[in-house]
Amino acid sequence: MADSFIPLTIDEYARQAALTDQRKGKHALSFSMLGAFGETGSLLSEVKKKQRDKASYLGYAEAVSEELGDVLWYLASIARRSGIPLSTIAANALDATRVGNAADDSLTFHAMQPAHIPMTTEPSAQFEHRLLALAGQIGLLVNDYQSGALKGQAKMLACLTLVMRQLIQAANDSGATLEAAAIKNQHKIFDRWPRDRTFPEPFDAPMDTEEQLPRRMTIDVFERSVRKQVYVFQKSSGVFVGDRLTDNALEPDDYRFHDVFHYAHVAVLGWSPVVRALLRLKRKSVPKLDDAEDGARAILIEEGVTSWIFGQAQQLNFFEGVKRGGLPLDMLKHIRQFVTGYESERCPLWLWEDAILQGYAAFRFLQKHRRGRVLIDSPNRRLRIKELPL
Numbered sequence: 001m002a003d004s005f006i007p008l009t010i011d012e013y014a015r016q017a018a019l020t021d022q023r024k025g026k027h028a029l030s031f032s033m034l035g036a037f038g039e040t041g042s043l044l045s046e047v048k049k050k051q052r053d054k055a056s057y058l059g060y061a062e063a064v065s066e067e068l069g070d071v072l073w074y075l076a077s078i079a080r081r082s083g084i085p086l087s088t089i090a091a092n093a094l095d096a097t098r099v100g101n102a103a104d105d106s107l108t109f110h111a112m113q114p115a116h117i118p119m120t121t122e123p124s125a126q127f128e129h130r131l132l133a134l135a136g137q138i139g140l141l142v143n144d145y146q147s148g149a150l151k152g153q154a155k156m157l158a159c160l161t162l163v164m165r166q167l168i169q170a171a172n173d174s175g176a177t178l179e180a181a182a183i184k185n186q187h188k189i190f191d192r193w194p195r196d197r198t199f200p201e202p203f204d205a206p207m208d209t210e211e212q213l214p215r216r217m218t219i220d221v222f223e224r225s226v227r228k229q230v231y232v233f234q235k236s237s238g239v240f241v242g243d244r245l246t247d248n249a250l251e252p253d254d255y256r257f258h259d260v261f262h263y264a265h266v267a268v269l270g271w272s273p274v275v276r277a278l279l280r281l282k283r284k285s286v287p288k289l290d291d292a293e294d295g296a297r298a299i300l301i302e303e304g305v306t307s308w309i310f311g312q313a314q315q316l317n318f319f320e321g322v323k324r325g326g327l328p329l330d331m332l333k334h335i336r337q338f339v340t341g342y343e344s345e346r347c348p349l350w351l352w353e354d355a356i357l358q359g360y361a362a363f364r365f366l367q368k369h370r371r372g373r374v375l376i377d378s379p380n381r382r383l384r385i386k387e388l389p390l
Contacts, residue, residue, distance in 0.1 A: 007108035013182045014076045014086040020193040021077055022325060029081045033142045036074035036163075040135045043067040043170075047123040047131065054122070061121060065176045069185030071134075071167060072178065075160070078141075082156045089157065093164035109179035112168055120175035127173040134166040192329055192349045199351070199381055202270035203293075203343045204283065211283045213266050213275060215378040220388055221257065222371040232256040242278045253314065257366040260374060260385075261306045264359030267376045267383040269351060271344040273298035293343055305338045309356060318367075319360045327353045351381075358383040 023031050046067060050060040079086045085103035090112060092098050120127075141159050144150045150159060171178045204212045220235045224244075231244035245256045265272040273294050276282050282294040292298065312331055313319055319327070332349040339345045362385040366372050375384040 007110045008179055008182055009105065010087040010090045010107050010109065010112075011085060011103060011105055013072075013109070013186065014080065016186055017073050017076045017189065018080055019195060020189040021080075022193065023077075029078065030142075030145065032074050032077040032081060033138070033145060036071055036078065037135065037138045037142055039067055039070040039074060040131065040138055043071070044128075044131050044135065047128050050123055060123075061176070064174050065181045065184055066188070068167070068171055068174070068176055068178065069181035069188070072182055073185055073189065075163060075167065079160060082160070083153060084157055084160065089160045089164045090168075092157065092161040093168060109177070109182055113172055113177055113179075117172060117175055117177060124173060127170065130166065130170045130173045134163070134170050137163050137166050192332065193325060194348065194350050197350065200270075200346065200348075202378065204270070207283055208285070211281060211285060213270065213272065213281060213378070214279070214376055217263075217266075217376040219263065219374045219376070220371075221260065221366060221374055222388060223256075230256075232259075234259060254363075254367050255310060257363055258306060258310065260362045260366060260383075261309070261356075261359040262302065263374055263376055264355045264362065264383045265302065265344075267378050268355035268358060268381045269344060269347050270378060271347065272302060274302050298342055301339060301342060305335055308338070309335070313360060318364055319357060320364060322357060324350075324353065324357065327356065354381065355383075361385070 021028075043064065046060060046063045050057050075089075076086050079089055087104040087107045091104045091107055094112060141150075141163060144155075144159060150156050168178065171181065202213070217236060219241060222233055222235075223230055224233055225231075226244070229246070231246060233244050234241040242259065245259070247253055247255045249255060259274075262272045262274045262278075266275050276294050277299055283289040309331075316322070329349075332352055335352055336345060336349065362372070362374060362383055365385045369387065371388045372385045373388045375386070377384060
């Protein structure tokens with residue numbers, strides 16, 4: 001017998017959302033208000049894109065649900081920082097005659113909307129007007145907070161109730177359910193900021209060791225001049241790995257050291273079609289994996305992701321000083337889109353961040369010292385680098 005579906009309560013969602021709130025300090029409340037306003041703007045942007053690119057914009061419904069979830073997350077953050085249960089706001093929004101600020105622990109998202117909401121694939125004029133009203137209401141919230149007009153919990157509750165009412169109506173008009181938006185939001189935020197960091201099993205764990213990426217490996221990386229041209233060479237156990245490398249660019253940018261990013265993919269993600277090709281570790285015993293996951297197209301995907309991230313990193317000082325949890329969420333989501341259809345799309349966003357930050361720490365070391373000994377430590381999901389003896 002299948003397990004019965006348990007509706008998500010408003011306060012349970014709020015508790016889960018609180019676990020991923022990274023902001024602290026006296027400005028956290030105003031940040032949450034601006035976040036709610038910004039996400040409402042993103043909702044309006046989705047409407048605009050669908051109106052402009054009717055046939056070619058296929059992600060409209062999914063994007064609306066995601067943005068509704070983001071607005072909800074910020075609303076939960078504002079409520080928590082104001083000392084008001086999110087269920088109180090929702091209950092007051094549903095019942096205009098309700099008085100007081102008592103929580104309603106049993107109130108679910110399912111109870112907030114009609115049982116049957118007509119599905120829509122295009123934005124209606126009514127939805128657009130509702131979003132403008134929602135944006136206006138949040139704008140009033142921000143303005144009143146900044147002016148000091150929201151002193152006192154009762155005033156904050158009244159204002160947040162109006163925002164929630166508009167949000168519920170916007171969801172109705174969009175054909176989306178806030179329950180689905182909340183659940184998707186939970187998945188997204190824990191994909192990025194997990195409750196616990198449990199490493200997934202390596203993709204090639206079922207394979208024979210001859211077809212597994214190295215669990216531990218040492219690679220010496222160094223520069224050498226050949227006919228007045230500087231190249232990067234790599235050696236492991238005295239054997240050269242891959243070809244000698246240059247930046248392949250008109251302006252020098254040290255991309256010649258970029259294989260260290262692939263080694264980070266091996267160490268942290270347990271994935272790298274590029275390294276499989278370099279070390280001749282393709283999974284030939286499973287033809288489908290050999291062709292799809294380890295073939296030329298997969299190699300191009302990894303090289304493309306690596307090059308794209310490098311372009312982002314150049315603008316951010318190669319991520320120097322960026323701590324875990326500090327990479328832009330949009331950047332990580334774009335990476336997930338890059339690798340869609342390949343096994344690495346199953347890697348959580350937080351693990352991608354670990355791979356990127358560790359890879360760029362090693363890259364910055366090589367930029368400074370021009371040589372180094374790279375150590376892949378897959379069991380501990382670590383990429384390390386140290387000085388290479390002369």
